Amino acid sequence: MSESHSSICSDLLGRETAEATRRAMQFLERTGQDALLDSVGRRFPELALENPPVTKDAFPTSYGRGKSCDDDLLAGLGMFYLTQSGKLMLDCVSGHYQMIWGYNHPELVAAATEGMRLGIIWDNHANIPATPVKLLASGLTALTEGIGLDRVLLGVCTGTIACEAALKIMLMRYQRDKARVEDAPPVVIALASNYHGTSMATQALRGMWPDLVAGMAPALVEPNDPDELRKTFERFGTRVAGFWAEPIMMNREAIKLDPEYLQLARQLCDETDALMVIDEIQTCFWYPDVLYSLRIGLAPDMIVVGKGMTAGFHPLAGLLYRSELDILEQYDAISTNGNASLAALVALSNMALIRRERERIERVSRRLEGGFRRIAADFPDVIESANGKGLLAGLKLRDREDALSFHKALVERGLWLRVHAYHEGHRTILTKCPLVVTEAIVDWLLQALRDTLSKKDWR
Numbered sequence: 001m002s003e004s005h006s007s008i009c010s011d012l013l014g015r016e017t018a019e020a021t022r023r024a025m026q027f028l029e030r031t032g033q034d035a036l037l038d039s040v041g042r043r044f045p046e047l048a049l050e051n052p053p054v055t056k057d058a059f060p061t062s063y064g065r066g067k068s069c070d071d072d073l074l075a076g077l078g079m080f081y082l083t084q085s086g087k088l089m090l091d092c093v094s095g096h097y098q099m100i101w102g103y104n105h106p107e108l109v110a111a112a113t114e115g116m117r118l119g120i121i122w123d124n125h126a127n128i129p130a131t132p133v134k135l136l137a138s139g140l141t142a143l144t145e146g147i148g149l150d151r152v153l154l155g156v157c158t159g160t161i162a163c164e165a166a167l168k169i170m171l172m173r174y175q176r177d178k179a180r181v182e183d184a185p186p187v188v189i190a191l192a193s194n195y196h197g198t199s200m201a202t203q204a205l206r207g208m209w210p211d212l213v214a215g216m217a218p219a220l221v222e223p224n225d226p227d228e229l230r231k232t233f234e235r236f237g238t239r240v241a242g243f244w245a246e247p248i249m250m251n252r253e254a255i256k257l258d259p260e261y262l263q264l265a266r267q268l269c270d271e272t273d274a275l276m277v278i279d280e281i282q283t284c285f286w287y288p289d290v291l292y293s294l295r296i297g298l299a300p301d302m303i304v305v306g307k308g309m310t311a312g313f314h315p316l317a318g319l320l321y322r323s324e325l326d327i328l329e330q331y332d333a334i335s336t337n338g339n340a341s342l343a344a345l346v347a348l349s350n351m352a353l354i355r356r357e358r359e360r361i362e363r364v365s366r367r368l369e370g371g372f373r374r375i376a377a378d379f380p381d382v383i384e385s386a387n388g389k390g391l392l393a394g395l396k397l398r399d400r401e402d403a404l405s406f407h408k409a410l411v412e413r414g415l416w417l418r419v420h421a422y423h424e425g426h427r428t429i430l431t432k433c434p435l436v437v438t439e440a441i442v443d444w445l446l447q448a449l450r451d452t453l454s455k456k457d458w459r
């Protein structure tokens, strides 16, 4: 941090916070990966922020109002971060599933810094898009032209808005082409416990707000059950406006949809003239092919991208579709912060990194996936299955209470990962390591999971 920056940050955050952040960052930068791994879970009192300038009192209760700030993040680099109380953690879920290259990846930081110095502006009006945004748009459609998706709506910040744009297109097309033959609301088939964002309409897709959102009837089906899917399409026939799926359900125990199941959905959509939306907010950019649909040879009508695209720098999302679905007006789906040149530049840098590191990404992904499978095989009394694909991975336990206790023990051990155990039948711990994960970190993580499972003192 240069002097002028550090004094601005001292003024804004308080001198002690600025100094503690700098100290923590220097520690992360100067300590080698092996030494960091050896210290995961350790507390370094000399790196703690002793007198935090602020509490979480202004936060809503659901966001931690009144809770201690000890475990909150102070500084992060790659997969490692230090908490305010000086505990070293290994982040195995890439922040909130968006930090695709971990924290402060040097090349992405350099792209943003150099871009800013060059004069790339942060954001501007959508009617005068700058070169990075146009390059990102053409880069994305270059990927999907082969499956007929040659348009991308990029002027939206969050996945929710991009998903909602897909829903709008789906329902508008239904109204235009099919509504006159039916006297009942269009049916949207989606997977039970899906997550396509937090607007009311996207939450209605998972059965929420039934009395508040009318005009569309969600029909929820269990993932990977072809018979139920066939019956649901048969039951509603041409009333089906479309089918939605997340190919790896990172909001439901990392369930991987069978490619054959998705191809069946494609076929049933064709037969009923319905649209297929694949929500790749979680999967996009996390595989060397960039889009998971391309990896499995699937040709949806629309693909939603976001989250990892800008590596957490500033949110940008997008919706890819065929030109005949280009039916929205500009202000039907827009975020006024959605034309962000600097963020688009970081997304281009992200894509370049993925291209360059393709083979390594394949290798570490295989190593982690294989390691999870072996853990499931070696601890059959506790683990039911290894879920997911590549770095999007879960371990489903046999017992819900075990899943919660196992998760708690791992977090105490210094592993930041998530657990899905709050819905009936859910009992899975989840990881989504960033692409910066190394083979040594994968091996360390697998060993930490094994050691914790062997000890059983958490049960």
Ligand SMILES: Cc1ncc(COP(=O)(O)O)c(C=O)c1O
Pocket: 157, 158, 159, 160, 161, 163, 195, 196, 197, 198, 246, 250, 251, 279, 280, 281, 282, 306, 307, 315, 317
């Ligand atoms: C599959 C999926 N769709 C949509 C969203 C919504 O994205 P955002 O939080 O950017 O609105 C998420 C967020 O986690 C997601 O995982």
